[in-house]
Amino acid sequence: MARSKEFEENVVLEKAMKLFWEQGYEKTSMNDLVENMGIHRRSLYDTFTDKHTLFLKAMDRFEERITDKLTSGVKQSQTAVQALQFIFSFMINGEEDAPPGCMLVNSTVELAIRDTDVDAKTMEAFTRTEQLLVEIVTWGQENGEFTKLYEAKELAEYIHNALTGLRVMARTSVAKEKLQRIAGLTIRILEP
Template sequence: MARSKEFEESAVLEKAMKLFWEQGYEKTSMNDLVEHMGIHRRSLYDTFTDKHTLFLKAIDRFGERFNARMSAGVKQSETAEQALKFVFQYMIHGDEDVPPGCMVVNSAVELGIRDEEVDAKATEAFAKAEQLVREIVFWGQQNGEFTREYEAEELAEYLHNALVGIRVMKRTSLPQEKLERIADVSIRFVKK
């Protein structure tokens, strides 16, 4: 008779995601994961196969969480400028219960060049984020908030690059005020 799982897979995946997010892939050992997730090593292997597979699932979990938060915040915005400000503020401040920065950016920097699966996930996540920014810019151009001097695609690439930079700098001891200035200048750049 097979033993039933004594843990909620979603809850332990959330714990693994936060640990990988905080420490990175290579610094996180299997012992760290077992201890942090609160499950037996055998259960970890039975459920997630191996550390790399668990890491990829953690990236997916991060993406689901991030995309849901971005979508909800943008939908609540009354103007394109408000939506863009929300995106920048979320990148700077994030949620209280998670490590600083962005798991996808961290993973791309750590492993992207030598791990095809991580690179593919990061590339896909960046494309989704840039698409969201492009939609906000297009919205702002249509209602006269944002400049039409550049195509929405070009402005989205520029803004996404600033957002990735902020997510990297968020992992350092740079003052929050500097990140706020970068966000303000980026938003002013696209305004009419």
């Protein structure tokens, strides 16, 4: 008779995600995962197959979480400028009780050059983020908030580059005031 799971898969996946987010893939050992997730090694393998598969699922979990938060914040914004301000603020300040920076950006820097699965996942996530930014820039161009000298796609790529840099810098000891100045200038550059 098969044993039933003694844990909620989403709960332990969330714990694994935060550990990978904090430490990165290479530094996180199977022992770290077992201890942090509070499950037996055998259960980890039975449920997630191996460390790499667990990591990819953790990346998916992170991306879903961030997409939901960004989409919700943008929908609540009254203007395109407010939507961008929300995104930049979210990227700079992060979430309460969460590691700094962005798991996807961290994973890209650590692994994408040699792990095609990680590269594919991060490129898909980056594409979705840029599409959201295209929608915001288009909204801002239609409302007269942003310049029409450049196509919305070009401006979205520019903004995404700034966001990626800020997410890397958010993992350092750089002052948040500096990051906020960079975000503010990035938005002001879009003005007509």
